[in-house]
Amino acid sequence: MTGREQIAIVRHVPYAVLKKRIKHHHGLPEVMPRLLFIRLRYTGVSVVNAADAVGVSGQTGYNWQERWNAAGFDGLVPRYGGGHPSKLTDEQKAELLELLREHDHWTTVEAQCLIQSHFGVAYSLDQVRRILKSFGMHFAKPYPRDHRRPADAKTLLKKNSRG
Template identity: 85%
Template sequence: MTGQEQIAIVKHVPFSVLKKRIKHHKGLPEVLPRLLFIRLRYKGMSVVKAADAVGVSGQTGYNWQERWNADSFEGLVPRYAGGHPSKLTDEQKAELLELLQEQDHWTTVEAQRLIQSHFGIDYSQDQVRRILKSFGMHYGKPYPRDHRRPGDAEKILKKKCRA
């Protein structure tokens, strides 16, 4: 079957309408390469060559064409999945936020150990960073602390400045 397409492209709209949609595209940026792929398929290019021309794998090209054939323009809009559910429940996250507010400064490792000891859940440091960021916490470079500094350094400084 050399040179013969196994799955034909369904021409839902005329080529001129497709060109206008590409030229005046204002939707999701992920849709534009898909429209360009469909235009190449309208011109008679094979699925694999058209997919290669827009920088995706042949399998992705077949997936895009299948969705185009079934749903026209709507089929090219990405369908994002929700991702893996969190190991911590919403109640546990609220409890974690309360625990984190008991102390001013946390390192990622300290927060990771807190989650492990309190909830029994192992998270990577990267995931702990994402959780902390979702709480509105931000990374900050630690302020250097001199081990020789007296506990009442501010009071001593004020006394010396007055004298």
């Protein structure tokens, strides 16, 4: 089986439209190498050589071409699996956010202990950071606070400094 491609490329759009789409691509960056691969296939380059030119395996090239042939541009958009489902439901995450809003400052370890004690779910510190970040919370160095400082320290200072 030499000299001839097993699977022909379907020309969903003219070559000029494909070039224009590549030049003005503003979508997912993962789509660009796929578009370049399809452009090479339009010019007659073999699947394996086109795949090699964009830095993927020959099998990946065949997969991309199969998806292009079936769905055109839409077939080149990555289909992410979504990952492992969360241990906390959306309702539990909403409840966690309300619990976290009861205090101004949380450490990651404190948030991890709260999740463990309240929901019975053990998360790593990295995962707790991701959850807190998804809530819009940010890391910051804690402001040093003296536990002996009275609540009305500013008024006491003003009162004592005038005399």
